[in-house]
Amino acid sequence: MEVDLFIPCFIDQLYPKTAWNTLRVLERAGCKVHYNPEQTCCGQPAYNSGYFDEARTLAVKFLKDFRGKRPIVSPGASCSGYVRDGFADLFDETSGEYQEYIHRKGNVFELTDFLVNHLGVTNLGASFPHKITYHDACSALRGYGIHDEPRRLLQNVDGLELVEMEEATECCGFGGTFAVKHSAISTVMTQNKVENALKTGAEYIVSTEASCLMNISGYIKRQSLPVKVLHIADVLASF
Known part of the structure; x- marks a missing residue:
């Protein structure tokens, strides 16, 4: 299976070894991993602090950075859960961004969830x-x-x-x-x-x-x- 790797900014900046090990684990599980180097923060820190305009800007960027249909796998449930649920608060339901979000939300997975429930790997x-x-x-x-x-x-x-x-x-x-x-x-x-x-x-x-x-x-x-x-x-x- 081909997947996109989403590395939260926190791990990218402070724990890069964990990012590399996530790649190794996914490859070990039989995945071909794609990484977009343009990806940045998903915007959760801004969202949690009430800076919704800034969070919206980053949400739009996330949707652009992950345009494909491949599963998006991340070594963090916090960011994955935020993308799945938090983005809904940022877009008008009639907007194109909201429709993109709806198509993408079911394709975002935390690492252990993806391994166990979607690949059947334990x-x-x-x-x-x-x-x-x-x-x-x-x-x-x-x-x-x-x-x-x-x-x-x-x-x-x-x-x-x-x-x-x-x-x-x-x-x-x-x-x-x-x-x-x-x-x-x-x-x-x-x-x-x-x-x-x-x-x-x-x-x-x-x-x-x-x-x-x-x-x-x-x-x-x-x-x-x-x-x-x-x-x-x-x-x-x-x-």
Whole structure:
């Protein structure tokens, strides 16, 4: 299957290795991957902050950058879910852009959803001999709607031990600008998440969302705690 690779700007700028590993995983699953180097931000940060004109401009660009009929696959449920649902608020229903969005929205997929539910792939032959715990990001669980898919893939990684933490589905405290506007509340939420992860004895906290992992990692480093973070694409690419 031929697919288009959509790399969120957050991963492009801060975690390029995760982008490359997403490419490797898709190729491992038998896909021919196309990447448009003109792609930029989908506009979610502007949208979430109420800058709808700026968000609309970026939404129009996204639709131009991904004009084909190929599935659009991304290593982030947050951006994928926003493209699927958020774009609807930006366009008049009689506009050409809205019609383009309607044709495109059903073709945007988060990586683990695409692998498990659309390719039927649950085992990529990866090997990662470590104990990990999984963080359900709000955007992935409540926004996009994935829960079992990442776990099914992780359970089939050779040598990996997956241990569920308490309150796995609770927010890590990031929430984009929430972590800045409400830093005290955010810090307590992050502390709770990390403490629950530490109780499992896991070496790594794994998630589909790089932004959550950045937030969690910042707390871990400030407190010098014995646990690391890793994007699920980086685990699945360990073959």
